[in-house]
Amino acid sequence: MLNGVINIYKEKGYTSHDVVAKLRGILRQRRIGHTGTLDPDATGVLPVCIGSATKLCDMLTDWDKEYAAGLRLGLVTDTQDIWGNILEEKPAVVTEEEARAAVLSFLGGYAQLPPMYSALKVDGKRLYELAREGKEVERKPRNITIHELEILGMQLPEISLRVVCSKGTYIRTLCHDIGAKLGCGAVMNRLERTRTGQFTLKGAHKLDEIESLYKQGRIEEVLLPVDRMFEELAEVHVIDTAVKLVENGNSFFTNRIRERRLFDEGEEVRVYDTAGRFFGIYTFSRNEGRFVPRKMFLE
Numbered sequence: 005m006l007n008g009v010i011n012i013y014k015e016k017g018y019t020s021h022d023v024v025a026k027l028r029g030i031l032r033q034r035r036i037g038h039t040g041t042l043d044p045d046a047t048g049v050l051p052v053c054i055g056s057a058t059k060l061c062d063m064l065t066d067w068d069k070e071y072a073a074g075l076r077l078g079l080v081t082d083t084q085d086i087w088g089n090i091l092e093e094k095p096a097v098v099t100e101e102e103a104r105a106a107v108l109s110f111l112g113g114y115a116q117l118p119p120m121y122s123a124l125k126v127d128g129k130r131l132y133e134l135a136r137e138g139k140e141v142e143r144k145p146r147n148i149t150i151h152e153l154e155i156l157g158m159q160l161p162e163i164s165l166r167v168v169c170s171k172g173t174y175i176r177t178l179c180h181d182i183g184a185k186l187g188c189g190a191v192m193n194r195l196e197r198t199r200t201g202q203f204t205l206k207g208a209h210k211l212d213e214i215e216s217l218y219k220q221g222r223i224e225e226v227l228l229p230v231d232r233m234f235e236e237l238a239e240v241h242v243i244d245t246a247v248k249l250v251e252n253g254n255s256f257f258t259n260r261i262r263e264r265r266l267f268d269e270g271e272e273v274r275v276y277d278t279a280g281r282f283f284g285i286y287t288f289s290r291n292e293g294r295f296v297p298r299k300m301f302l303e
Contacts, residue, residue, distance in 0.1 A: 006033055007055035007303065008227040009064075013208035014042050014050040014197075023211065027052060030215045031223070039064040040171075040200060041123055045087050048197030049208050056301045057230045063299070064233070067201030068151060070168045074194035075179035077103070077161035077186065083121040084176040086193040096161040096188040103163060104155060106185045110178060111153045115145035119177050148173040162193070202233075230301045231274055231282040239263075240273040240286070240295065250275060250283045251302060257294045272298065 014023055020041045027036050037058045039051045048071070053060050077096035081088030098106075118124050122131045126141050152168035167175060176192040183190025198205050209217075209226055217223050242250050246260035258267070262278065269290040275283045284300035 005035075005055050005303070006031060006223065006227060007057055007301075008053075008229050009057050009060065009233065010052050010054065010214065010226055010228070011203045011208045012050045012052050012214070013205070013210050014047055015210060016047050017044060018211075019044050020050060023050060024052065026211055027054075027214065030211070030218055037061045039067075040069065040197075042197060043085075043176075043195070045085070046195040046197065048195075049200050049203050049205060050197070051200055051203045054227070056303050059299060059301060060230065060233060064201060066171050068168060068170055069173070069197060069201075070152075070166070070199035071175050072156070072194075072196045072198055073165045073167060073175050073179065073192055075163050075165065075182065075190045076193045077163070077183055077190045078188050079191045080180070080183070080189035081191050084119050084174075084180040084191060085195075086191050088121070088191070092189055094188055096186070098160065098186050098188060100158055100160065103158065103160060103186065106182050107155055107163065107165065108153060109185065110182065111150050113147060113149045114181075116148045116172075116174065116177055116181070117145045118143050119174055119180075122174065146172055150178070164194075166198075168199075229282070231276075234272075234274050234285060237272050237274050237285070239276060241276050241278055242283075244278060247277050250277070253284075253297050253300050255286075255292075255294050255296045261295075 012023055020038045024036050024038055028034060033054060035055050035058050037053050039053060039061050042048065042050055051064060076086065078094055079090060080092040081090055120131050120140055124131050149170040150167060154166040155163060156166055157164040175195055179190050179192040217226060241262045242256060242260050243262060246256050249256050267288040271288045273286055275286050283302045285298045286295035287298050288295050
């Protein structure tokens with residue numbers, strides 16, 4: 005069984021679920037999950053977790069993301085992107101200075117109203133299902149953060165953007181909100197995710213590449229081990245007499261490790277045995293003088 009993370013380049017026309025389904029067929033493995041939905045018309049970085057790494061999915065979705073996006077002023081659609089049904093069309097009578105000021109005003113935190121065409125659930129039903137039925141329901145704004153917002157090019161009515169944002173940010177909604185601020189409407193007309201956490205376009209692989217590598221017996225070349233996701237954390241190695249404790253997911257005291265140093269309260273560490281086998285992530289409790297399991301990855 006394969007365990008690890010593959011950086012997939014999602015091509016246009018596939019849903020994120022399509023990617024997972026195709027990988028299950030290619031790798032002949034059921035336990036596969038993705039770490040953040042991309043719309044079918046969007047492209048870019050989609051880390052996919054395999055085997056024991058599927059326990060990472062909820063953790064990796066918390067990572068900041070970076071996008072290259074395009075918006076077009078003068079349109080409003082039901083999906084907030086160029087591929088939706090046009091609800092309103094008007095001339096975009098704005099100057100470059102006005103457009104620039106409107107775009108950059110969204111830098112920082114703001115309360116973003118999730119679009120109806122999204123996978124969020126209300127009363128057990130996904131919003132896009134309700135939208136397809138012609139229904140619109142009340143949604144609560146969510147606090148998101150635009151960490152970086154750069155205008156890459158401007159040929160009105162089109163603007164190219166680079167966006168670094170927190171989880172839960174909808175880029176098409178950002179485009180819609182920019183258009184609303186300018187009073188002429190706007191839609192997203194292009195989206196490529198260029199980074200998710202440590203994963204970038206440079207290391208992303210298309211599905212046909214993955215299939216070729218698997219057939220050649222070289223899939224390990226692109227399969228990142230689970231512990232590589234936590235390289236910023238210190239390593240701790242339990243002594244041989246403590247291995248059974250850790251294999252069963254139990255906590256352990258500092259006298260059960262090789263390392264001799266002080267640990268901070270709440271410090272997270274990667275836990276291995278003396279042979280280098282990775283068990284999981286533990287958190288140190290100073291009051292108890294021991295390490296407590298946070299997430300175990302041992303099969």
